[in-house]
Amino acid sequence: MTDMIKSLKVIKIAEVLAPIMSSRDVVDKLLAPIRKTEIQSVVLDFTDVEFISRSAAHELLLLQEEFHQKHKELSFENANKDITQMIRIVAANRALPEHSKPTFKAERVSINSLI
Amino acid sequence: MRNVIVPRLKSDSLAHQLVSLYETFKNASPRESLFFDFSQINWTCPLLMLPIASYINSTKSDFISGDNSNVKSYLSAISFPKGIDSISEFEQQIQKFKSYIPISVLKKEKYEEREKLQGLFESMIYKILEVGEIQGIRNAIFYPVLELVGNIFEHSKTVKGFIFGQYFPKKNYLDICIVDQGRGLASAYLEEKDLKLSDDAALEEVMKGHSTKPDKERGYGVRTSKRVVCEGLGGEFLLLSGSVALISAKSKEKIMSLPNFYWQGVVIAYRIPRPTMPIDISPYLE
Secondary structure, three states: OHHHHHOOOEEEHHHHOOOEEOOHHHHHHHHHHHHOOOOOEEEEEOOOOOEEOHHHHHHHHHHHHHHHHOOOEEEEEOOOHHHHHHHHHHHHHHHOOOOOOOOOOOEEEEHHHHO | OEEEEOOOOOOOOHHHHHHHHHHHHOOOOOOOOEEEEOOOOOOOOHHHHHHHHHHHHHOOOEEEOOOOHHHHHHHHHOOOOOOEOOHHHHHHHHHHOOOOOOOEEEEHHHOHHHHHHHHHHHHHHHHHHOOOOOOOHHHHHHHHHHHHHHHHHHHOOOOEEEEEEEEEOOOOEEEEEEEEOOOHHHHHHHHHHOOOOOHHHHHHHHHOOOOOOOOOOOOOHHHHHHHHHHHHOOOEEEEEEEOEEEEEOOOOEEEEEOOOOOEEEEEEEEEEEOOOOOOOOHHHOO
């Protein structure tokens, strides 16, 4: 699989990964070969991919940035509306990150109050 | 091996499920071999069954199901306690027990198989809810599972994660539970950021979005998942690590101390009412 991915210009995500992309480490491992590819332009084809996690979207954007830094191109094609939205949300957060983290307030109780 | 009578649930609320889990593991020593006795229960739930299944899998513990035939057949239908860890087993189990989703064991080293098994689990949950193609519901169901399971393999330093879900058609809600027996929240902050925090403080840091990773764009997974569950879907959310648990509903957050109890790792459980209206999760993803 690794050698195959290395030589591909178009990678069909649903075939090499899964229809739902979840974990960052899986995305990272399976797409690692394309980091080393000599090909100037690689397309990630999202045909038949239903949904991706926020973490997976973040990992894909990091990979895309790596490509840009090496003057190469990584593009995303045939992503459905939900995947496009997820990538856009993460990309927007990278471009314009929130400076303040949200507050969190919780009442403290002992479990014994329920027993 | 010490005998532990798994207590009957006082009610089906997440809080009372937590009480049963607490009473089951209270006073247990780390990795103590326990013999779980289910003879008192007549009904059960993912928040109780999945931590017990995971505990049996990782310690020399065992169980007895008791005489109740409903409980016995339920345990068999959900593949308790071993669970299933392959796509073929998952499909066989679903064929056999149509409306029960088996306990699924996700193994770090399996990569693609793990990803596909998780995808099957999510698709099955979605199917079993019978909500059709109402806009946005698929995303709302998938998002928390993806983020919370992803955290196991990114943060917990364990090689196994457990997921389980049960839809209760008469009660009209879906319960999901996600469990690991990794290093837990406080240890993650200590080892990654050299921050010595109590379980309570570590849980609070997670909810404020302070990632244990150096990347400032991380740390969204738990908080945004909780928002999708509670604000988007009108559900309840529980996060437990070490000796504390957070229970969240739409407008209130409670951190519960769990004296004489310690869960090595993280337990997450949530309940959502069966969705019937379109939903847009993007406002909760921040």
